[in-house]
Amino acid sequence: TLTGQGFDVHRLVPDRPLWLCGVEIPFELGLAGHSDADVGLHALTDAILGAIGAGDIGVHFPPTDERWRNVDSAIFLARALEMAGEQGGRLVHVDITIIGERPKIGPHRAAILSRLSQLLGLEPDRIGLKATTTEGLGFTGRGEGLAAQAVATLILRNRS
Amino acid sequence: TLTGQGFDVHRLVPDRPLWLCGVEIPFELGLAGHSDADVGLHALTDAILGAIGAGDIGVHFPPTDERWRNVDSAIFLARALEMAGEQGGRLVHVDITIIGERPKIGPHRAAILSRLSQLLGLEPDRIGLKATTTEGLGFTGRGEGLAAQAVATLILRNRS
Amino acid sequence: TLTGQGFDVHRLVPDRPLWLCGVEIPFELGLAGHSDADVGLHALTDAILGAIGAGDIGVHFPPTDERWRNVDSAIFLARALEMAGEQGGRLVHVDITIIGERPKIGPHRAAILSRLSQLLGLEPDRIGLKATTTEGLGFTGRGEGLAAQAVATLILRNRS
Ligand SMILES: [Mg+2]
Ligand SMILES: [Mg+2]
Numbered sequence: 001t002l003t004g005q006g007f008d009v010h011r012l013v014p015d016r017p018l019w020l021c022g023v024e025i026p027f028e029l030g031l032a033g034h035s036d037a038d039v040g041l042h043a044l045t046d047a048i049l050g051a052i053g054a055g056d057i058g059v060h061f062p063p064t065d066e067r068w069r070n071v072d073s074a075i076f077l078a079r080a081l082e083m084a085g086e087q088g089g090r091l092v093h094v095d096i097t098i099i100g101e102r103p104k105i106g107p108h109r110a111a112i113l114s115r116l117s118q119l120l121g122l123e124p125d126r127i128g129l130k131a132t133t134t135e136g137l138g139f140t141g142r143g144e145g146l147a148a149q150a151v152a153t154l155i156l157r158n159r160s
Numbered sequence: 161t162l163t164g165q166g167f168d169v170h171r172l173v174p175d176r177p178l179w180l181c182g183v184e185i186p187f188e189l190g191l192a193g194h195s196d197a198d199v200g201l202h203a204l205t206d207a208i209l210g211a212i213g214a215g216d217i218g219v220h221f222p223p224t225d226e227r228w229r230n231v232d233s234a235i236f237l238a239r240a241l242e243m244a245g246e247q248g249g250r251l252v253h254v255d256i257t258i259i260g261e262r263p264k265i266g267p268h269r270a271a272i273l274s275r276l277s278q279l280l281g282l283e284p285d286r287i288g289l290k291a292t293t294t295e296g297l298g299f300t301g302r303g304e305g306l307a308a309q310a311v312a313t314l315i316l317r318n319r320s
Numbered sequence: 321t322l323t324g325q326g327f328d329v330h331r332l333v334p335d336r337p338l339w340l341c342g343v344e345i346p347f348e349l350g351l352a353g354h355s356d357a358d359v360g361l362h363a364l365t366d367a368i369l370g371a372i373g374a375g376d377i378g379v380h381f382p383p384t385d386e387r388w389r390n391v392d393s394a395i396f397l398a399r400a401l402e403m404a405g406e407q408g409g410r411l412v413h414v415d416i417t418i419i420g421e422r423p424k425i426g427p428h429r430a431a432i433l434s435r436l437s438q439l440l441g442l443e444p445d446r447i448g449l450k451a452t453t454t455e456g457l458g459f460t461g462r463g464e465g466l467a468a469q470a471v472a473t474l475i476l477r478n479r480s
């Protein structure tokens with residue numbers, strides 16, 4: 001069993017769409033970044049890359065590369081899963097925490113779980129999706145940005 | 161094997177008791193929140209819910225519900241463990257990190273481990289309890305609040 | 321399977337060397353602390369201690385102890401691994417995330433992986449090493465300090 005973890009932060013800014021865990025969320029602010037800045041998928045992609053010891057999202061998809069401008073971060077996640085498969089790894093569980101005051105995740109929970117299930121090839125009961133505020137404290141508390149944490153558990157074929 | 165993670169933050173305020181990991185800690189400030197605001201048990205409860213893909217603490221125990229006002233967060237943890245059992249999961253290990261400058265956890269380590277062992281049904285050597293400061297930086301460094309992180313590992317009966 | 325996690329923060333200050341994950345990194349600032357303040361090795365040591373339920377780095381190597389002044393944090397990591405071995409545990413995977421704007425980890429990735437592989441007795445494909453910024457937000461975004469998160473997975477001989 002291999003368990004990787006990921007952490008990511010992006011700024012909330014006007015005039016950007018808000019993508020979270022592969023779903024566009026109606027909100028007056030969006031996340032700034034070179035790609036679609038989906039902080040949830042970035043943390044998750046890093047967790048998978050960490051599980052297989054394959055660097056991080058910046059190694060494979062550098063923000064200096066024009067190919068990744070405004071791109072759907074599901075592409076990064078798919079490539080990380082492909083790399084895991086090439087190493088004999090099979091994803092069995094993920095758990096994601098979105099950290100921020102707003103928007104509320106509840107109304108979008110079903111849509112996000114459905115999308116993640118499709119992207120990851122996992123049943124919804126193998127996908128943790130959680131949200132927490134920081135009670136008004138710190139940069140997430142002031143609404144300056146959103147953070148996300150994720151863990152991903154893989155098992156290796158023919159190995160431990 | 162399923163490994164979930166949780167993260168939580170609460171504000172330190174006067175005139176509230178300080179509950180940490182199920183133990184009341186003598187301190188001049190306490191944690192603000194709808195329940196007893198036990199940041200350690202909240203992170204742990206979320207880690208267990210994340211491991212079984214069962215939403216988060218806010219889904220099951222919304223702060224808008226008067227039933228949970230000033231309630232002992234051990235109730236939330238017990239319910240998450242019950243849900244895990246219903247899904248065929250058995251908790252084998254947890255690890256918690258309390259993040260903040262004060263109070264020091266050391267003098268309360270034995271009491272907390274004893275309480276967690278009782279609440280979780282785990283031997284103390286299967287319970288990680290750690291504390292770290294942020295060296296005066298950020299909202300935890302300024303003593304505005306406490307944060308907690310946790311991971312929980314479950315195994316599934318009759319499955320992987 | 322036991323999965324522990326660790327988190328640590330140290331301040332960036334002038335006139336200190338910068339040690340990260342066991343490697344000295346050329347940079348105009350270094351990390352402040354009693355030991356060499358290697359935030360990566362501290363998070364990793366705490367993750368291993370958390371996996372075996374053996375307290376935290378402050379319990380075993382208190383900053384009030386002159387023995388640990390300016391000491392190489394690889395000593396802490398080695399002791400945690402030794403304790404894990406005494407409990408019948410074998411480390412199978414680690415994953416580390418360094419959180420901060422600068423320095424960039426990329427140019428030092430190979431050196432860090434080589435050093436961690438030596439310290440941990442793990443093949444590089446069992447070592448996740450990731451870096452992320454907080455996009456200018458918070459204390460890491462302002463360059464006041466570096467944070468690190470780690471997870472460590474151990475298996476127990478003759479047990480689950
Ligand atoms: Mg990102
Ligand atoms: Mg809470």
Ligand SMILES: [Mg+2]
Binds near residue numbers: 353357359
């Ligand atoms: Mg430290």
